[in-house]
Amino acid sequence: MSWRSLSPLTVVLGGLLVFLLIEFRLNFLERGMGAYLDYHNPERPRLAKFVQQETRNIEARQKLETLLDQRAHRAEPREPAPAAVAPSEFVELEGGQKLVMTRARFLDAYQKLEQTPRALPPSSEWDAALRHDRWGKTILTRGGWFRKNRLFFVDDQNKVLSEVSLSTEQFALLRAYGAADLSQIDRPHIQVYPPQTFFAALRTLPEPIRDQAMNRETLSDVEDRAIRVGVSDASADGLIQVIVETFGDDQLDYTSITLSEETMQALLQALGGVSR
């Protein structure tokens, strides 16, 4: 039987079958339609929801970049670490009749007290008390007509380990130093001199230079009340800062003077020649 004897219907059906088999195997119809659709993809409209979504994405990105840019250029410094608010180391009770200080705060105040010769404590009595290693805090009680000012070195349960008496000035100075977190004078790069040393050196300077350093009015005003004098290192522009710490009415006060390079040299020479 030749192929000519096959009816056209058989041929067509056979062809259709072959077509379908190849299509099932190769998916060329889907591929063709897919390719056609993909070729014409740009011509079709985008879904509104995608357009909206893309707009929102872009806006979000732009806003983010703006915020990051603002943060990068913000003048203010980075937010500080959580402020570690230290517990108080000095407390006044009963309207200032009683002072309580931690060991660290007291030693700090005592160190300053040592630099003020006129309030210097009697060393033997104090040294023994300070050497005691179990005291955790101090209690200072203000005296009255018949009672002396007392300084108690106590443990955490307020048990007295040793005690010394205090002069009125010592009490007042310890109160002032204990209450102040950081005085202007107790900073790095400031050399502390006893007032007598500083003012003696000042007086050795020729009068015009001395007057230039500190006018007479200021000098007479602060000299009597001065308890410590701080002299800073020279700054980059050659200036030096002199801070005179004065004490009156139970208050610390500070007078600050800036000296020129010339005066500074003369004063430093004079200070160098006077024993501290």
Next chain:
Amino acid sequence: MTASLLRRLFYAVGGLLVLAGIGLLVLFFTIIPTIPQLPDRLDEIFGQPTEVYGIGPSGEPVLVATFGGRMRVPLDQMADEFKHALLAVEDDRFYEHHGVNKLATVRALISNLRSRDLVGQGASTITQQLARNLFFSFEKRWKRKLREMLASFQIETRFSKDEILSAYCNHIYFGANAYGIESAAQTYFGKHASELLLGEAALLAGLPQAPSVYDPYKNMPLALERRRVVLDRMAVNGYITPEQARQVADEPVVLKGTAVGPARGPYFIDYVRHVMIERYGVDLVDYGGLKIYTTMDIRLQEAAQEAVKEKLAELDEAVGDSVFQTISLEQKKNALQAALVAIETKTGAVRAIVGGRDFAVSEYNRAVQSNRHPGSGFKPVIYLAAVDRLGYMPNTVVVDEPVSFPTGDGEAVWEPQNFSRDHQGEVILKKALMRSLNVISAKLIDELTPPAVVDYARRLGITSKLPPLLSLALGTAGVSPLEIAAAYAVFATEGIYRPPFVIARVEDSRGRVLEETKGQSKRVVSEQSAYLVLDMMRGAVEGGTAFTVRQLGFDRPCAGKTGTTSDSKDAWFNGFTPTLATSVWVGYDDARPLKRIKGREMTGAAGAIPIWVEFMKRATEQESKRDFPVPLGIEFLTVNSKTGAAATPADTVAALRVAVRGATPVTQ
């Protein structure tokens, strides 16, 4: 005759085929313009989600939620078990077809013709489902199906098989508000898509067909049946052995999360979202691809959720309410509620928030949005003002007696009553707070003046509206648990107020920092004043209205104050240890009284303390016990609780140890 007939038939069939071809071509070209343009990349359609992190057990960030977008993971970060399960159940010829499974389609068509429903049964491939999800509605119309089919052809031409599978897995809906496999894995099992085990993967792979029907939270038996089908299909396709399928099908399913919202701290996350939107706007939050590192401690958050859930169930029983799990949604909306906020005292970081008993029932966040009267929970503010401004001390003697105050409204007077309706006469201040005497609070506020008390409340960070009235003494101005917890933290931190915060850091997807919070702090009262009130609140726990704390076995150093409003509409307990300040509120949303079955009113001690104790026990179990630091200038006396004088041996019952301002040197 036969040849003629065949010829006619040939022409008829041929003509029909030609007509059908022309028809199909017309249809094809008619429908093409209605098919939307395809994007260049399938995965980027929905933008990058914002990721929200909590703090894990070792301090590591743990993803707890996402906002907006779709959480995308590449194919290689999906467990193979999941991919196999999905392919087996949804489209086992995925890698062979070009968008349409013709055999399956013909089968479905025949079935539909038989049932005279042209669009009834579907045979959608993964590509078709993706096309439907991305571009078309779920409407069952033949035109939509045709468009979906054509779009599938183009998707198959434009993208690789892996790109299509990846897009499908990342976009498909798995129920419980989880889009994409990563989100689903997190929502149902609290793990990454890469960590899914066979049983979990099979359960998830069965969900996309009908997420609400197979939702394991709502219908576990159906979900398990569906999982069995998935496992069988996996075995048929050779991914697993039939033995494995049987074995895993019998394993129980352990779900990690909740039905709606993030598994961990839905109310916490919701509040974070609220704060973020307020700061940055919704677009940046949902589509900015940010990373938000929250202050949520996952261990504490879970402990808080558990404590609220367990103890509310007990309270339901005590007040005669039905078991929560068994009641209808409408009934659940009226059920007893609770809120809890826990704040780390040394930083102000909020570690846990529970804003209600079920986020799926009510998204109203009672921990931060509510404004309920704190009752006696407000008294520590008044006592603080009295100590700080008037110099009162815990051993100061006050008189508990009938009092009346003019209200400024003609003849009307206000006569505050104690909860017990009786009076104690002379009593020291600490005892007054321990017993929560309303008369003493009213007298104190009268002496201080209401504006002065409001000033102290503001110092403690309470920002809610506080009318400057004498009735503030009884806590008659609404506050949120978040405010009150932050206020109480001041007592634990020696007078330092630290504003509560929930967001520690925000970064963009490239790690650039958008904001970073390390907490702020401000001294608002002296350490001594804060400690004196702390000592009085400690008395409330050791032998006052909050003694339940000790009865329930919480033995760490702590202090706190109960609060119960009139008719027991609100039951509070606000308490703190040196490290954690926690506020708990219990009540009904509609302010119904909290009454036991026998009709007795329920106090803060009975309502809120059990939750507080349960949470605090778990929250502090890993901490060493340490006491509150005693500031300088505080000493302790044992005094007669009526006279305030130093206690004598005869005062055994009336003796009370109190903290006072002082430093008396004791000579050995």
